[in-house]
Amino acid sequence: MSVLYERAVRPVLFRLGGGDAETAHERTLRALARLPAFRRPYSPSGASKTVLGIRFPNPVGLAAGMDKDGRALPAWPSLGFGFVEVGTVTRHAQPGNDRPRLFRLPQHEAIVNRMGFNNAGAEALAGRLGRLGPLRVPLGISLGKSKITPLDQAVEDYVRSFRILYAFGDYFAINVSSPNTPGLRELQDRGRLSELLGALRSEKPLLVKVAPDLTDAALGELLDVCLERGVAGVIATNTTIERPGVATAEAGGLSGRPLAARALEVVRFVAKESGLPVIGVGGVTHPGDAVRMIDAGASLVQLYTGLIYRGPSLVRGCVRALSSRSGT
């Protein structure tokens, strides 16, 4: 299946829209939105797992950013995902940065993006989720800051989105780590993060998504704040502004294979230092990468870029690799 995808399907997808990566993405999403939904999630023996008080049919999820507005939600469990994170969504609908803003680096199995939270806004997502009814797998909702909102009013911006979407998410991801919204990563600083998390207290699990570019000291401080504020878990990591072994002039966040080593390091650090549940994400392009994430201390795994290069069989491959091991 993976060979079929890589030899037959991927070349066609990559040529869509004259090779423009975002056009291919949009058309694929539209096609997926029309897929008939399977009734049961993919959950082979040994795959299901309870984390954050939530039962997951399997521990492999779709990472944020692939389906920001939840347009193809029923399709993801049919592809084998055990949970889905929609968003990042913002209080105000916004177009994101100018195109082109999504670049494939096939020789590295990587992507550089500077999308800038293009999304239809929190209210539109709430409307769609309300019409759709419950999903067959747990749903995470990733929240970010609207570009028009100044940094010193960020708390109110997140709180408004959170209230609008509260009824629909099984967990909420607080995205303070995208490199593509000016100033956003400053919300990872102790004072600002503490204020934000204090304002978002809830009955449902809150997770903080971190950048791979923080030093151990900065990460340690961030984890202190998470623990002080009763955060339920950490998602590690977002894309990197570093270019490990990759030569590209495009600005933005790098994802995929070159991110794997650093993401794994951060997962290990966060799990060890905080003891919090971790969702490991970054560079999972092979089932062995998912296994390494769990070995590094992650409770769940997500992927995005690997799906583009390896196709949906990667998802089931990861689930099978993890289910065949005891304790996962």
Ligand SMILES: Cc1cc2nc3c(=O)[nH]c(=O)nc-3n(C[C@H](O)[C@H](O)[C@H](O)COP(=O)(O)O)c2cc1C
């Ligand atoms: C095109 C693109 C858009 C993304 N958008 C978001 C986003 O809106 N919110 C977010 O938290 N992460 C976003 N991400 C980051 C992914 O969720 C993930 O953390 C990162 O890509 C590393 O995983 P991967 O190597 O499996 O892709 C985006 C990634 C890509 C490639």
